[in-house]
Amino acid sequence: MGDVVQLLTENGELREDEVYSRYVEELDDAALRDLYRHMALERRVDAEATSLQRQGQLALWAPALGQEAAQVGTIAALKPTDRVFPTYREHAMALYRGISPEELMATFRAARHTGWDPHTYHFNNYAVVLASQTLHAAGWAMGIVQDQRTGTLDPDQPADEIVLACLGDGASSQGDAHESMVFASSYQLPLLYFIQNNHWAISVPSSTQSPAPLVRRAYGYGFTGVQVDGNDVLASYAVARHCAEQIREGSGPQLIESITYRLGAHTTADDPTKYRSAEEVEVWRAKDPIARCRSWLQAEQKADETFFEETDAEADELAAELRRAVLEMEPIDLERVFDTVYAEPHRQVEVEKAWLKDYEAGFAEEEGR
Numbered sequence: 001m002g003d004v005v006q007l008l009t010e011n012g013e014l015r016e017d018e019v020y021s022r023y024v025e026e027l028d029d030a031a032l033r034d035l036y037r038h039m040a041l042e043r044r045v046d047a048e049a050t051s052l053q054r055q056g057q058l059a060l061w062a063p064a065l066g067q068e069a070a071q072v073g074t075i076a077a078l079k080p081t082d083r084v085f086p087t088y089r090e091h092a093m094a095l096y097r098g099i100s101p102e103e104l105m106a107t108f109r110a111a112r113h114t115g116w117d118p119h120t121y122h123f124n125n126y127a128v129v130l131a132s133q134t135l136h137a138a139g140w141a142m143g144i145v146q147d148q149r150t151g152t153l154d155p156d157q158p159a160d161e162i163v164l165a166c167l168g169d170g171a172s173s174q175g176d177a178h179e180s181m182v183f184a185s186s187y188q189l190p191l192l193y194f195i196q197n198n199h200w201a202i203s204v205p206s207s208t209q210s211p212a213p214l215v216r217r218a219y220g221y222g223f224t225g226v227q228v229d230g231n232d233v234l235a236s237y238a239v240a241r242h243c244a245e246q247i248r249e250g251s252g253p254q255l256i257e258s259i260t261y262r263l264g265a266h267t268t269a270d271d272p273t274k275y276r277s278a279e280e281v282e283v284w285r286a287k288d289p290i291a292r293c294r295s296w297l298q299a300e301q302k303a304d305e306t307f308f309e310e311t312d313a314e315a316d317e318l319a320a321e322l323r324r325a326v327l328e329m330e331p332i333d334l335e336r337v338f339d340t341v342y343a344e345p346h347r348q349v350e351v352e353k354a355w356l357k358d359y360e361a362g363f364a365e366e367e368g369r
Helices: 021-023 028-054 069-076 092-098 102-110 132-148 175-186 217-220 235-247 278-287 289-299 303-329 336-340 347-368
Strands: 083-087 163-168 191-197 224-229 254-259
Touching: 021 235, 028 069, 028 092, 028 102, 028 235, 028 289, 028 303, 069 191, 069 235, 069 254, 069 278, 083 132, 083 303, 092 102, 102 303, 132 163, 132 191, 175 191, 175 217, 175 254, 217 224, 217 254, 224 235, 235 254, 235 289, 289 347, 336 347
Parallel strands: 083 163, 163 191, 191 254, 224 254
Antiparallel strands: none
16 A cells, blocks of 8 residues: 555455554553444444434434445554544544433434533534634634743643644635644644545545645644554554644644545445446445454454354444434524524524524414325
């Protein structure tokens, strides 16, 4: 795979790397099994959420099928107090941080204004506006730097907290992402950009968006970038650990381009058969990150069938919990959504609120006829 960091081959064989292997060697068998466990749990949740959306119980769902290793390996490499700014597809990361299926589904059910308290999990709410979260991440990272300057943190020591900004290959084409990277480089912010290049920005292939690898964006802004096999959970973990360590030591921002693939649809409102071939999907399905990890764990006798059976049972229980939570959710009072946009009354919000009332009244009139 050229310059792409890979530790676990597609055949499930471990490779040596003079820079990154040491991070995997530090993990005991229980930690390695846990990486697999988190990938398997997310995939089961993903399947259940897709089913619920098809049954009309969720407004929308953004599948992460095929991207489990990229997400789990990266989030596992960070400290629990590192702040994460996700897109709308980081389900494995959210679950890893302890966000419950109910909290995760509230957004897609439109049952709450936001799904969870970001401060509880050091994990921001999902961002639907492409690349907006990269600016929020830069702002948070700047806050860390300012705390050092004002004495809230030790100015003689690099900040222990770093920030992770998640984005996809499509979002990397947005102006917000470029502005964020310029800002991060100029002020040497403790910020790690994590681009999941899943090859498709809805129907636009990554080759159309950028003839050159996205990792080169980092060098254009004056910081380091690395490409990693995003279907390799061990390499994803090792690369993120290495980057995070360097940032904590004061390197400034860094970028990871995780080469992975979206096996499912962009969202449940999308039909990927309209723009990509079945043959392409099958090529990537053969690189399945969960199957790759399982093959290696079994070959190295780091996990037995009992472990895999227990993981599957836990995943089914989690999916059942998710379904129960979704079906019990009460709809949100939409007036509260309007009332909490601004601290003070705003004319445009009042106009939109009045339009909603008229719209809802129309349904009542139809029922009365």
